[in-house]
Amino acid sequence: MIFDKIFEYAREADTVLIYNAGEQNRDPTFTYITQTTKGIFEGSALIVKKDKATIVTSQLEEEAARSTGMDVYIFKNGTEFQNILRDLLKDVNTVGLNYNSLSLSSYKMFLRIIPDKEFLDVSASILEARKVKNEEELKKLKEAAKIGSEILPDVLNDLKEGVTEYEVASKIVYYMMRNGASGPSFDTIVAFGQNASMPHYSPGKAKLKKGDFVLMDYGAKYEGYCSDITRTVVFGKASEEQKEMYYTVKKAQEAGMNAIRSGANGKDVDAAARNVIDSTKYKGRFIHSLGHGVGLEVHDHPALSPSLDLPLKESMVVTVEPGVYVPGVGGVRIEDDVVVKKDGFEKITSAPTYELIEVS
Structure with a gap:
């Protein structure tokens, strides 16, 4: 049972309450425990114990809830929801809550519904449990990575002079969903030319022209699990400066990946890549962490950072994404998703990265 992992860390509570306030305020732990993406489960709760999980949901989600095989309680209105929670928790003194995904209004609601409980x-503990993926999770992550990787040739084929960043971003999402994704795992980034010097750029109306960098940062969501890929190409013939930037980043990524293994410290992996960039004229132009965990959220947990002391564990999935950003020139980022292995890593993204692609 996947949910019993939570209690390997949450030993201070024997019952955990997970709540989805609304469609835009869902706790990914709900999907983690139920392993279903069939419903939205708006306004639904999970009561998790060491040996079972119970879904409390509305009639809208009854079919999806029952397909999990878990115990299910159905409410028709808010009063019934509150009464069911009180009854299911009547013999519980301490309730664990996932504060990271709980709004203040939801917390106050629970204070009113079950005021006699101690909340922890x-x-x-939930984050720690979710860091290490089981085989079923890895299967879904690998499929999300495969979908994102395999669309790149179609995207590159659509790069024509005058196309906008908006258009390329929309094509990326279209191709991912055509190939089996439920949607993008985050808002797709497409940056042309000088815009690529901004790591968190949002695509706009800029039109592609010869000599532009094309930086594409995107990911597919498959059965609730995410991929995260960045590729940088040049539209037309690359300048010597563009080539130097690209191969500096490529070398840095290789150094970072080669430092990954179970037991390695995330900050040391970051340093391996950062030292490559800082040994060149681009010192100080790598302005973010090397990578983060990927799972039910595209930023599932911190992982590879100069300020984070984090020993890597086997079956964690992390990104490796060094970058060089030069205002007025552009930027290069190469990002892949890897599974941490006992003696190394397994790269699960496969879109081309080996040589700088010049799109004619």
């Missing part, structure tokens, strides 16, 4: 923040 188990968000760190």
Whole structure:
């Protein structure tokens, strides 16, 4: 049972309450425990114990809930929801809550519904449990990575002079969903030319022209799990400066990946890549962390950072994404998703990265 992992860390509570306030305020732990993406589960709750999980949901989600095989309680209105929670928790003194995904209004609601309970923040315990993926999770992550990787040739084929960043971003999402994704795992980034010097750029109306960098940062969501890929190409013939930037980043990524293994410290992996860039004229132009965890959220947990002391564990999935950003020139980022292995890593993204692609 996947949910019993939570209690390996949340030993201070024997019952955990997970709540989805609304469609735009869902706790990914709901999907983690139920392993279903069939419903939205708006306004639904999970009561998790060491040996079972119970879904409390509305009639809208009854069919999806029952397909999990878990115990299910159905409410028709808010009063019934509150009464069911009180009854299911009547013999529980301490309730663990995932504060990281709980709004203040939801917390106050639980204070009103079950005021006799002691609430504990188990968000760190939940995060720790979710860091290491099981085989079923890895299967879904690999499929999300495969979908994102295989669309790149179609996207590159659509790069024509005068196309806008908006258009390329929309094509990326279209191709991913055509190939089996439920949607993008985050808002797609497409940056042309000088815009690529901004790591968190949002695509706009800029039109592609010869000599532009094309930086594409995107990911597919498959059965709730995410991929995260960045590729940088040049439209037309690359300048010597563009080539130097690209191969500096490529070398840095290789150094970072080669430092990954179970037991390695995330900050040391970051340093391996950062040292490559800082040994060149681009010192100081790598302005973010090397990577983060990927799972039910595209930023599932911190992982490879100069300021984070984090020993890597086997079956964690992390990104490796060094970058060089030069205002007025552009930027290069190469990002892949890898599974941490006992003696190394397994790269699960496969879109081409070996040589700088010049799109004619």
